Amino acid sequence: MKNGSLENKVKEMILREDLAPGERLTEAGLAERLGVSRTPIRNLLPMLASQGFIEPVGKRGFMVSSFGEKETFEALDLRATLEGWAARKLAEDGTSKVILAALDQCLADGDRLFEKGELTLEDENLYGAMNGRFHRLIIEACNSPILTSFLERLEHVPFVAPSVIVFDQIGLRKAFEMLHRAHGFHHAIVEAIRERDGSRAEFLFREHANHQRRSMFARRKTSGD
Numbered sequence: 001m002k003n004g005s006l007e008n009k010v011k012e013m014i015l016r017e018d019l020a021p022g023e024r025l026t027e028a029g030l031a032e033r034l035g036v037s038r039t040p041i042r043n044l045l046p047m048l049a050s051q052g053f054i055e056p057v058g059k060r061g062f063m064v065s066s067f068g069e070k071e072t073f074e075a076l077d078l079r080a081t082l083e084g085w086a087a088r089k090l091a092e093d094g095t096s097k098v099i100l101a102a103l104d105q106c107l108a109d110g111d112r113l114f115e116k117g118e119l120t121l122e123d124e125n126l127y128g129a130m131n132g133r134f135h136r137l138i139i140e141a142c143n144s145p146i147l148t149s150f151l152e153r154l155e156h157v158p159f160v161a162p163s164v165i166v167f168d169q170i171g172l173r174k175a176f177e178m179l180h181r182a183h184g185f186h187h188a189i190v191e192a193i194r195e196r197d198g199s200r201a202e203f204l205f206r207e208h209a210n211h212q213r214r215s216m217f218a219r220r221k222t223s224g225d
Helices: 003-015 027-034 038-050 069-093 097-114 123-141 145-154 172-194 198-224
Strands: 054-057 061-064
Touching (some): 003 027, 003 038, 003 123, 027 038, 038 054, 069 123, 069 198, 097 123, 097 172, 123 172
Antiparallel strands (some): 054 061
8 A cells, every 4th residue: 555545544534533533543553454564654643643633642652633523614714714815915916937837837737637537546645735736836925924824723623734635435436526626726716816816816715715625524424424
């Protein structure tokens, strides 16, 4: 199992509570459960802790974080507001050709994923990396340390960071539909920024974040069926 696939496997288990809130995790126990060696688990656990999925307990142990749907949705709402502001500011102030070229590269990378007409489980890591890069470019281009610090804090709430994409549970066909629509927002946002239409850029970015919230609801609903 590739490290990226392993990471998303554990996140999916946390999302559907196969790994329950408050459950203790150890390298040996999780490695046995997933059928892998302890080495990738040893590297994975600190990373999941840095993202807010688990919490350190004792000297070497970890515990699955407790987080509710309400907390996640509130964090997504706040992220939508802040990123919408960032997109508006970038559009109205104007941005460099370098930033626009980097955003265009994100669009091209995403387009290549969807040209196949279907997604594979490996594509979730590729889309997540592209999506995280897209969001990060817009935030960093604003040159606002306080904005960056606020968003970094929100990204410690599980499943809120733009780079976190998991879709084992909803099925590849549904994932294709959701992510293809989300990538359509990427194209429209870049167009609005290029045309310096601040109001449209802000609206589109907020809708983009709301789309992620609806996607999260679909996953939670599926886990309860």
